[in-house]
Amino acid sequence: MAGDDGATPLIQAEGLGKTYPPRDRRGTGFRAVAGIDFHVNRGEAFGFLGPNGAGKSSTMRMLGCVSPATEGTLRILGMDPARDGRKIRARLGVVPQDDVLDPDLTVRENLTMYGLYFGLPRRVIKERTERLLEFAQLEEKAGEPLGALSGGMRRRLTIARSLINEPDILLLDEPTTGLDPQARHVLWDRLFRLKQQGVTLLLTTHYMDEAEQLCDRLVVMDKGLIADEGSPQELIRRHSTREVLELRFRIDEHEQAAEKLHDLVRPGEGERVEVLPDRVLVYTHDGETTLAAVTAARMTPITALVRRSTLEDVFLRLSGRTLTD
Amino acid sequence: MPMFLREFLSWMLRYRRTWKSTIVISVANPLLFLVAIGAGLGRLVDPSSLGGLTYLEFFAPGLIAAAAMQNAYIEGAFAVHGSLRRGQGYAVAAATPLEPRDIMAGHLLFMAFRIGTSALAFAVVMMALGATRSPWAVLTVPAALLTGMAFAAPLAAWTVTVDKFDTLNKVFRFVLMPMYLFSGTFFGIETLPDWLRPLAYVLPLWHGVDLCRTLSLGTATLLTSAIHVGYLGALTAAGVAAALVTYRRHIHV
Known part of the structure; x- marks a missing residue:
């Protein structure tokens, strides 16, 4: 079958766009996705990273047919x-994105119902349901009503449900939004296992750590367009320096300090200064050395932190905004 | 198995958990009306003013049709709205091989099940109370079902286009309730003023009420029954045709 030979991509989009019709006669349509190209290979974990309103969910809905x-x-x-x-x-x-589980049914029945939608025989549904309950670590909750589940459990149940037809491709829209850190790590672990089993994962996220953890390759989306594409490491290398020095100054010194910092970096080597409302980011190849230079220039930041560049920095560079704006 | 049966089965699976609460509104409520008004208040009505009928005999077959309309509103408007906007059951089904038309057809089939079983329960009590005069009364069950579907299908087609739940409440209060009262359920439309009567003939519920009543009393004629069935059938068909379009537009956004 086409798309299954390993050579042609599993998913291919060219100039893909979505304009929603106006809500009333006076209104204008809304172009949520403005012509994007991407492809996804079998077995890959592919991410759409971007802030709310970037067109990620609209893209996911098109992919979901x-x-x-x-x-x-x-x-x-x-x-x-x-x-x-x-x-x-x-x-x-x-x-x-929202766990649309059936509140009238038990945990197990939610899986059964989904199996019916795929026309699976009862015997197959039964056998897969038990396996998926184990995968989602919900065996003990199987007979309970939905109300007995925590947010993380509901999410795991939603993922388990999506696996009832043993899909080739799994589409996850903001899989860990609203979950506490521990629940996120459990979920990441489950998704990682699926990837190892050969399931192709497509996910949207506005968490850079999630994209870095899970994605082999990703596109950065902003305002309905793809700003760039690559692996997390490639993107960081292309758009950022190895390290970032984060400095906070007193409000009255903020502007002045930012001015002075410009003299400390070497723009020819990709170093630069980014001034945010609450802090200044110095993109540098060696954070400690730069910090020493800051101190030597008699500047007195309230806090100073050296860290590695992340996808958040890539996004800031590409869009001029932070992901959570 | 046709795809729409999968949607129907999922509704039945859900119904196994929720049937108890629906019994109250769909069956017990109309039966309380039947007893309180038909057998209670109705004693005050002199049979000579109804051409020799007791009020219970007059009222019961009208109520089976009116109850079908009410159940059609619960299933065709409130439940459809919930499936699309709040619980999003439609979105869950749409992510599977089902097309919007399968979701529509499966849900309509479930509505038919709900309206039909409620009518059946009502008819059994109606007969046990001796409120029927003809063996044709058994046909009030399919007649009430058709009446219900003549509402449910167009309502479902319209409801998927409605954003606010409040709109449904308003239509229930200002359209359904007047129809409930002025379609000959409680009193014959012959008693309406001349200028208002033609309006009643247009109301779908009147056709349902007259169909059920003439069957229950054994006064049904082939011609008038065919007109009633044709009118209600046409409304059902128009509703399905419209729903094919609105379901596609509002599920595959």
């Missing part, structure tokens, strides 16, 4: 969503 593209072409598993939506969806697993 529940939202027709209004421009460009999209091929998933070698098929066209406009024509073969049913066939594609039969091989997808979808984890939506």
Whole structure:
């Protein structure tokens, strides 16, 4: 089958776009995705990183074949969503942003119901349900109503549910938003296992640490467009320095200090200063040395922190804004 | 198995957990009305003013149709809105091989199940109370079902386009309730003023009420029954046709 030979990508988008119709006669349409190109290979973990409103969820809905593209072409598993939506969806697993689980049903029944939607025989549903309950670490909650689950458990159940049809591709929209750190790590571990089993993962996130943990390759999205594409390390290398010196000054010294810092960096080697409302970021190859130079210049930051560059810095460079703006 | 049956099965799975609470509103409520008004208040009505009928005999078949309409609103408007906007059950189904038309057809089938079983329960009590006069009364069950679907299908088609739950409440209060009262359920529309009567003939519920009543009393004629069935059938078909479009537009956004 096309898309399965390993040579052609599993997913290919060219000039893909989505414009929503206006809500009333006077309104204008909204172009949430403004023509993007990307491809995803089998077995990859591919991320869409960007702030709220960047067009990530709209892209995910098009990939899930529940939202027709209004421009460009999209091929998933070698098929066209406009024509073969049913066939594609039969091989997808979808984890939506909100856990839309059925509150009237038990944990196990939620899985059963989803299995029915895929037309699986009862015997198969039963066997997979037990396996997935174990995978999601929910065996003890199997017979309980949904109300008995914590946020992290609900998320794991939603992921377990999306696996009932043993999908080739798993679409995860903001998989860990709203979860506490421990629940996030449990979830990351589960997703990592899936990846090792050969499931292709596509996820959106506005957490840079999540993208760095999970994604082999990602695109940075902003205002409906792709700003750049690559592995987390590539992107960091391309758009940032190895280290970042974060400095905080007293409010009345903030501007002045930022001015002086410009003299300490070597723009020819990619070093630069980024002034944020609450702090100044100095992009440098050697944070400690730069910090020593700051002290030598008789500047007195309230706090100083040397850290590695992250995707957050990449995003700041590409869009001029922080991810949480 | 056709895809829409998967949607129906999922509703049935859910129904196994929720049927108890629906019994109250769908079956017990109309039966309380039947007893309180039909057998209680109705004693005050002189049978000579109803051409020899007791008020219970007059009222019961009208109420089976009106109850079907009310159940159609609960299932076709409130439950549809919940599935699209709040619980998002439709979105869950849409992520699977089901198309919007399968989701629509499966849910309509479940609505038919709910309306039909409620009508059946009502008919059994109606007959046990001796409120029917003809063996044709058994046909009040499919007649009430058709009446319900003539509301449920167009309502479902419209509801998926509605954002605010409050809109549904308003329509219930200002459209459904007047129809409930002025479609011949509680009193014959012959008693309405001349200028208002033609309006009643247009109301779908009147067709349902008259169909059920003439069947229950054994006065149904082929022609008038065919007109009623045709009218209600046409509304159901129009509702399904509209729902095919609105479901696609509002689920595959």
